[in-house]
Amino acid sequence: MKYHVVAGANVLAGSLTEGQVVTTFLDQTFKIGLTGGPKITDASTRVSNIIVTDVQASNGVIHVIDKVLLPLD
Numbered sequence: 001m002k003y004h005v006v007a008g009a010n011v012l013a014g015s016l017t018e019g020q021v022v023t024t025f026l027d028q029t030f031k032i033g034l035t036g037g038p039k040i041t042d043a044s045t046r047v048s049n050i051i052v053t054d055v056q057a058s059n060g061v062i063h064v065i066d067k068v069l070l071p072l073d
Contacts, residue, residue: 002026003071013053044070
């Protein structure tokens with residue numbers, strides 16, 4: 001789960017940028033893509049679509065994706 005959490009961030013979809021590199025709580029990264037809709041490319045080069053954005057929770061913002069993100073081993 002730590003690869004799915006970005007510590008200290010409350011990032012709304014409108015703040016995402018093409019090619020943005022995001023560091024996770026696991027201290028690994030994934031990359032944001034916006035062409036053809038918002039996407040995440042994980043450390044295993046799998047692409048997940050962001051299908052729901054900006055769900056405000058008490059401890060941050062949730063963005064729903066359609067795959068599990070895979071960190072490096």
